[in-house]
Amino acid sequence: MFELLSDVVKSATVSADWIGIRAVKDTAKTCAVRDAHPERNAQNLGHGAMVEVLAQGQFGYSATNDLSATSLARAIVAAHNQAIAASAWAVHRFTTAARPKATGSYTSPHRKGLDVLSPAELNQILLQVCERLKVSDKIAQTSASARSHDIEAWFVSSNGSEIYQRDYLVETHFGTIAQDGPITQLRTDHGYLANSYQGGWELFPGLDLWQRVQRVGEQAVDLLQADNCPDLATTLVLAPDQMMLQIHESIGHPLELDRILGDERNYAGGSFINLEDFGALEYGSPLMNVTFDPTVPGELASYGFDDVGTPATREYLIRQGKLERGLGGLESQQRSQVPGVANSRASSWNRPAIDRMANINLEPGDRTFEQIIGNIEHGVYMETNRSWSIDDQRHKFQFGCEYGRLIENGQLTRTLKNPNYRSVTPQFWHSLSQVGDRNTWEMYGTPFCGKGEPNQLIRVGHGAPVCAFDKIEVFGGAV
Amino acid sequence: MSSAVATKINEKVAETVFSQLADAVTSACSAHYTLTISGETSQFMRFNRARVRQTGQVSDGNLTLALMQNERTASATVPFIGEFDVDWPLLKTALADLQALVPELPVDPFLVLPAGSATSRTVNQGELLAADAIATTLLSAVQTLDFTGIYAGGLIFRGYADSAGQRHWFESTSYSLDFSLFDAQNRAVKGTFAGNQWQQPQFLDKINQAKQQLAMMSRPVKTIERGQYRTYLAPAAVAELLHMFSWGGVGEADLQQGNSAFGLLRQRQRQLSAKFTLRENFEAANMPRFNTYGEVAPLQLPIIEQGQLVNSLVSSRSAKEYHTPSNFASRGEHLRAPEILPGALTAEQILSTLDRGLYLSNLHYLNWSDHPNGRVTGMTRYACFWVEHGEIVAPIENLRFDESLYHCFGDGLIDLTNFQETIPNIDTYDQRGLGDCRVPGILAEDFTYTL
Numbered sequence: 001m002f003e004l005l006s007d008v009v010k011s012a013t014v015s016a017d018w019i020g021i022r023a024v025k026d027t028a029k030t031c032a033v034r035d036a037h038p039e040r041n042a043q044n045l046g047h048g049a050m051v052e053v054l055a056q057g058q059f060g061y062s063a064t065n066d067l068s069a070t071s072l073a074r075a076i077v078a079a080h081n082q083a084i085a086a087s088a089w090a091v092h093r094f095t096t097a098a099r100p101k102a103t104g105s106y107t108s109p110h111r112k113g114l115d116v117l118s119p120a121e122l123n124q125i126l127l128q129v130c131e132r133l134k135v136s137d138k139i140a141q142t143s144a145s146a147r148s149h150d151i152e153a154w155f156v157s158s159n160g161s162e163i164y165q166r167d168y169l170v171e172t173h174f175g176t177i178a179q180d181g182p183i184t185q186l187r188t189d190h191g192y193l194a195n196s197y198q199g200g201w202e203l204f205p206g207l208d209l210w211q212r213v214q215r216v217g218e219q220a221v222d223l224l225q226a227d228n229c230p231d232l233a234t235t236l237v238l239a240p241d242q243m244m245l246q247i248h249e250s251i252g253h254p255l256e257l258d259r260i261l262g263d264e265r266n267y268a269g270g271s272f273i274n275l276e277d278f279g280a281l282e283y284g285s286p287l288m289n290v291t292f293d294p295t296v297p298g299e300l301a302s303y304g305f306d307d308v309g310t311p312a313t314r315e316y317l318i319r320q321g322k323l324e325r326g327l328g329g330l331e332s333q334q335r336s337q338v339p340g341v342a343n344s345r346a347s348s349w350n351r352p353a354i355d356r357m358a359n360i361n362l363e364p365g366d367r368t369f370e371q372i373i374g375n376i377e378h379g380v381y382m383e384t385n386r387s388w389s390i391d392d393q394r395h396k397f398q399f400g401c402e403y404g405r406l407i408e409n410g411q412l413t414r415t416l417k418n419p420n421y422r423s424v425t426p427q428f429w430h431s432l433s434q435v436g437d438r439n440t441w442e443m444y445g446t447p448f449c450g451k452g453e454p455n456q457l458i459r460v461g462h463g464a465p466v467c468a469f470d471k472i473e474v475f476g477g478a479v
Numbered sequence: 480m481s482s483a484v485a486t487k488i489n490e491k492v493a494e495t496v497f498s499q500l501a502d503a504v505t506s507a508c509s510a511h512y513t514l515t516i517s518g519e520t521s522q523f524m525r526f527n528r529a530r531v532r533q534t535g536q537v538s539d540g541n542l543t544l545a546l547m548q549n550e551r552t553a554s555a556t557v558p559f560i561g562e563f564d565v566d567w568p569l570l571k572t573a574l575a576d577l578q579a580l581v582p583e584l585p586v587d588p589f590l591v592l593p594a595g596s597a598t599s600r601t602v603n604q605g606e607l608l609a610a611d612a613i614a615t616t617l618l619s620a621v622q623t624l625d626f627t628g629i630y631a632g633g634l635i636f637r638g639y640a641d642s643a644g645q646r647h648w649f650e651s652t653s654y655s656l657d658f659s660l661f662d663a664q665n666r667a668v669k670g671t672f673a674g675n676q677w678q679q680p681q682f683l684d685k686i687n688q689a690k691q692q693l694a695m696m697s698r699p700v701k702t703i704e705r706g707q708y709r710t711y712l713a714p715a716a717v718a719e720l721l722h723m724f725s726w727g728g729v730g731e732a733d734l735q736q737g738n739s740a741f742g743l744l745r746q747r748q749r750q751l752s753a754k755f756t757l758r759e760n761f762e763a764a765n766m767p768r769f770n771t772y773g774e775v776a777p778l779q780l781p782i783i784e785q786g787q788l789v790n791s792l793v794s795s796r797s798a799k800e801y802h803t804p805s806n807f808a809s810r811g812e813h814l815r816a817p818e819i820l821p822g823a824l825t826a827e828q829i830l831s832t833l834d835r836g837l838y839l840s841n842l843h844y845l846n847w848s849d850h851p852n853g854r855v856t857g858m859t860r861y862a863c864f865w866v867e868h869g870e871i872v873a874p875i876e877n878l879r880f881d882e883s884l885y886h887c888f889g890d891g892l893i894d895l896t897n898f899q900e901t902i903p904n905i906d907t908y909d910q911r912g913l914g915d916c917r918v919p920g921i922l923a924e925d926f927t928y929t930l
Contacts (some may be wrong), residue, residue, distance in 0.1 A: 038584060038585050038586075041553040041580070041584055042553065042554045042555070043553070043555045043556070043573075043576065044556040045558065048539065048558070055788075058531065059495075059534075061533070061534070061536070062535055062537075063539070064539075064556045064560075065538065065540065065559075065560055066538070066560040081610070081611065082534045082536065082610065083534070084611075084613075085534070085610065085613075085614060086524070089615075091527050091531060119583065119584065120584060122585035123585050124585075127585065140736060141738065157633045160525065177738055179737040179857060183850045185738040186738075186850075196930070233798070261527070262527050262528060262627060263627075265527075265661065266627045266657060266658060266659040266669075267629075270665070277662060298839050347909075350909075351537075352535060354533075368518065387847055389844045389846040389848075389856045389857055390858075391858040391877050392844065392858065400846075400847075400848055420848060422929065424930075450908065453628070454521075454525075454527050454629065454631060454907035454911075455907045455908040456908070457908055477848075477851075478854065
């Protein structure tokens with residue numbers, strides 16, 4: 001592939017400052033089962049190339065799934081024409097500093113390949129998951145799914161970049177709906193496809209699968225009889241599988257430099273953060289340490305280089321509550337003059353790179369889970385996101401969870417159904433009062449972070465400990 | 480003017496090659512199969528502050544082959560570039576993979592086999608801006624404005640073929656412009672402009688309307704306390720609520736599996752207003768009527784009639800599982816051409832009937848907050864105003880709402896407007912979307928705001 005791409009770039013006849021090609025091949029397999037019957041068995045081969053040309057200070061792109069030399073050469077001309085036609089209207093005069101030379105490779109850590117588990121074997125495991133989820137006749141629906149991706153990417157450029165990256169991904173899910181008359185309750189294994197990681201089939205089924213299945217089934221039934229979450233302001237304790245969403249929506253997105261620069265205002269929105277806040281703003285409690293870290297082995301959005309070739313490094317975004325750095329790639333860094341990270345990423349070959357999250361993690365603190373709960377006279381503990389909504393400046397949010405427990409006098413007591421909470425981002429993070437230690441830290445991922453025009457879904461990872469927040473408004477459902 | 484996308488795929492090539500590929504699969508395979516295609520040649524141009532942020536084009540296509548054998552099935556998707564000699568080897572390999580895989584899989588008791596003899600061909604031709612004219616044409620008109628958004632245009636195609644001999648083809652050359660105008664205080668208004676023919680005078684009208692609305696945003700902002708207010712939701716805001724009907728909403732599988740907001744409606748434990756009627760209406764939809772089973776949906780299908788759930792969306796797969804007749808819904812049983820029928824409220828009566836309350840142009844980021852009870856949370860966005868004595872007083876700070884569909888389309892529904900607007904589907908996740916919805920505005924009592 002490198003030879004083909006390099007030859008095409010070298011043979012280009014257009015007058016350009018820079019030419020780059022990012023070719024991607026994605027081989028995916030999906031098995032999905034519902035109520036112990038197969039729902040979907042699919043394999044998907046996708047491939048194509050994103051050709052980018054910088055001319056007269058403007059990038060233009062042309063993406064094609066025809067990987068012949070003729071087609072790629074035509075795409076270079078088309079991308080060049082795009083750049084020239086728009087250059088008089090460019091939002092910024094980019095230079096080749098936005099695409100420095102880089103070489104290297106990255107491969108996801110994995111102990112087993114993605115071919116060691118056949119679709120037939122996978123179906124049998126998933127059928128069994130559905131059967132074992134049915135712990136009661138009140139279980140109305142069960143579902144389980146697993147998918148793998150083997151994604152290869154080649155990046156070459158006219159200034160000598162040559163990068164090869166190969167991601168092995170395993171994304172799994174199971175869950176159930178319990179029903180008793182008009183009451184229904186959803187319970188899943190940490191949220192839809194939250195068990196998404198880099199690696200091979202050593203990640204699934206795993207030694208604790210059947211315990212988790214049993215717990216999910218039993219908790220779904222338990223929720224049917226549970227009290228609604230009370231409506232009050234109290235101490236809120238969030239498990240890592242809800243912290244994932246909390247970090248994503250109220251730290252990750254507001255720190256994206258392209259949002260702050262206005263690119264995203266027509267779609268996902270802007271940010272309450274301004275460029276002058278970097279290096280100055282107290283984002284939250286001093287207990288808050290947040291990193292951009294694409295180097296965590298096995299976390300879903302780890303990589304060696306972003307999609308324009310920037311080497312990936314771990315960076316603090318927020319340290320002891322203070323905002324240090326934005327989530328912006330080289331183009332946004334040129335425009336904003338704010339320090340950023342290696343996060344110019346694209347969902348695939350058919351979309352241009354934009355500023356994205358990768359792995360955004362909240363670093364662990366020093367409290368055990370027992371200490372956190374033991375310090376709380378009254379509060380609510382919540383697990384697993386099921387509802388999320390936040391305003392277009394990433395300010396006012398309301399999130400809902402699948403499973404709650406009341407905290408009374410330092411103990412977890414009754415199960416609560418329909419646990420929800422709402423707050424405003426800066427106020428919320430300043431109320432962070434306890435941060436769990438490394439033993440409470442868990443990482444999850446999601447393949448569904450949506451953003452961009454044209455729209456893109458991208459994979460992100462989030463790791464976090466259990467955390468407690470003071471005086472948060474919590475509430476329940478209608479019945 | 481033409482869509483100057485430099486690619487081999489064009490409408491004639493795509494349809495011809497797809498037909499050749501279907502013939503080749505028929506010759507190579509004695510089992511039941513379905514073959515679908517989707518693709519596009521698209522121009523995208525993204526704007527920020529009336530300048531170009533990103534510009535480019537995408538030529539993409541995929542074939543999905545599903546093989547059915549001995550009550551088992553699996554599918555394989557491969558790239559389609561519009562050249563038989565390149566596409567057939569990939570598809571042939573996929574067929575061989577499926578022939579090896581399918582016998583190993585468990586029995587699928589709800590498998591839908593191709594049947595029938597339906598064929599269709601729909602071609603919506605268009606005349607779009609040339610790629611090198613887009614920036615100048617659009618941006619020249621907005622240089623005094625903080626204009627942001629995206630233009631997306633070009634050819635979209637969908638096709639279907641199966642072992643029963645059914646064949647369908649749909650293609651549309653179309654564009655959409657989705658934009659916002661901002662003022663210096665970061666207040667904004669939203670506009671969408673879509674069709675098959677670029678029409679410059681209408682584009683300029685659209686910009687002028689948005690400018691006038693933005694001028695109204697310049698008044699001092701009023702902070703609204705949380706609580707319940709009489710509220711007018713303009714058609715674009717109603718369209719956001721309507722999306723929820725396709726997400727754990729009116730699909731038969733969701734209703735059967737306890738995963739629907741309308742289980743209580745079906746069980747007649749909750750009700751909607753007799754003024755509320757929702758139907759599927761393909762009459763003017765820029766959307767294929769055929770689904771991935773090759774079935775053609777009825778031109779119209781009532782879903783909720785005068786507040787009563789009269790039909791769910793039933794795919795042929797659900798029909799087998801739940802022993803109920805199919806109405807040829809898509810596999811996912813989501814609304815494809817939804818229409819909410821209008822009411823009696825005229826445009827002139829909106830503010831006077833609202834009298835005192837909130838006028839919402841758009842909503843943002845909706846999600847279920849209590850799914851079984853139909854409760855939805857989300858944000859107000861763009862041009863939203865406080866109204867007193869039937870007159871717009873001030874723009875508002877964005878508010879979070881948390882309200883049940885059983886209220887705003889039920890006992891809280893005062894009236895719907897006597898006009899509808901067509902809201903285009905401008906989604907571009909993975910590929911440019913098709914279709915639109917037709918909705919009126921609604922006036923609702925005691926709409927709940929929480930933050």
